[in-house]
Amino acid sequence: MPVPARPQRWAIIRSTMGLYSRLVLPHVIDLVCGMENHARQRARLVPAAEGRVLEIGSGSGHNFGHYRTERIRHLWALDPAEAMHRLARPRAAGLGFPVEFLAAPAEAIPLERASADTVLVTYSLCSVAEPLAALAEVRRVLKPGGTLLFCEHGAAPDQSVRRWQQRLNPAWRRLGGGCHLDRDVPALLRAAGFSAREMQVGYLSGLRFASFNYLGSARPLP
Numbered sequence: 001m002p003v004p005a006r007p008q009r010w011a012i013i014r015s016t017m018g019l020y021s022r023l024v025l026p027h028v029i030d031l032v033c034g035m036e037n038h039a040r041q042r043a044r045l046v047p048a049a050e051g052r053v054l055e056i057g058s059g060s061g062h063n064f065g066h067y068r069t070e071r072i073r074h075l076w077a078l079d080p081a082e083a084m085h086r087l088a089r090p091r092a093a094g095l096g097f098p099v100e101f102l103a104a105p106a107e108a109i110p111l112e113r114a115s116a117d118t119v120l121v122t123y124s125l126c127s128v129a130e131p132l133a134a135l136a137e138v139r140r141v142l143k144p145g146g147t148l149l150f151c152e153h154g155a156a157p158d159q160s161v162r163r164w165q166q167r168l169n170p171a172w173r174r175l176g177g178g179c180h181l182d183r184d185v186p187a188l189l190r191a192a193g194f195s196a197r198e199m200q201v202g203y204l205s206g207l208r209f210a211s212f213n214y215l216g217s218a219r220p221l222p
C-alpha cells in the first residue's frame with residue numbers, strides 16, 4: 001500500500017483526532033469521571049452546595065446525584081461541550097430541583113453578576129483553557145458571601161511525579177480534551193483573589209501523576 005504524502009498524513013491524523021474528540025472522548029470522560037475514587041470525593045464535597053448553584057464543566061453529570069435536594073433552588077450546569085450535555089441530561093431527570101444547561105465556557109459565563117450562592121468545580125479547572133479568566137468569571141457571578149467548592153487533580157508535591165506530569169502533559173492534553181496534569185490549584189485560587197477556607201490534599205488511588213487531589217472551599221477576598 002502506498003504511504004500517503006506528509007500533508008495527507010497530517011490531514012488523516014487531524015480528522016482521526018476530530019472523530020476521537022467528538023465520538024469517543026465524551027464516553028472516556030464519562031467512564032473516568034465515574035470511577036469510585038472520584039465518587040468518594042464528590043460525596044464529601046457536593047452536599048455542601050446550597051441555593052442557586054453553578055457547576056463549571058458539569059460534564060456528564062456525575063455530581064448531580066450528590067446534591068442535597070432540599071438545599072438546592074436551581075442548578076446551572078455549564079459546559080461548552082454539547083456532547084457532555086447529552087450524556088448528562090438523563091442524570092438530571094427527576095432530581096427534585098430545576099437543572100438548566102448552559103452551553104458556554106467558564107471564561108464567559110452567561111449569567112448576571114452575583115447570581116450564584118455556590119459555584120462547584122470538580123475535575124474541570126484542569127481542562128479550562130484559561131483558568132484565571134474562568135476564576136475571574138466565578139468571582140463575578142458569585143454572590144457576596146458565596147462559596148466556591150472545588151475538587152481538582154493537579155500539580156503533585158513530589159519532584160519525580162511532577163517531572164512525569166510535565167513530560168506527559170502534551171500527549172495527555174491531546175488525548176484528554178485539553179486536560180493539564182500539573183495545574184497548581186492553590187496558586188490559581190490565590191492569583192484569582194480567592195482565599196481557601198479549607199483544603200485537603202493527597203494522592204487518590206490510581207496513577208500518581210494524575211491523582212494528586214485538592215478538595216476544599218474558598219471565598220473571594222474583598
Ligand SMILES: C[S@@+](CC[C@H](N)C(=O)[O-])C[C@H]1O[C@@H](n2cnc3c(N)ncnc32)[C@H](O)[C@@H]1O
Nearest residue numbers: 033057058059062081105106122123124127128
Ligand atoms: C474531566 S471532565 C469533568 C466533568 C465533571 N466536572 C465531573 O467531575 O465529572 C472536564 C469537563 O470540563 C469541560 N470543559 C472544557 N473546557 C471548558 C471550559 N473552558 N469551560 C467549562 N468547562 C470546560 C469539558 O467539556 C468536560 O466536560
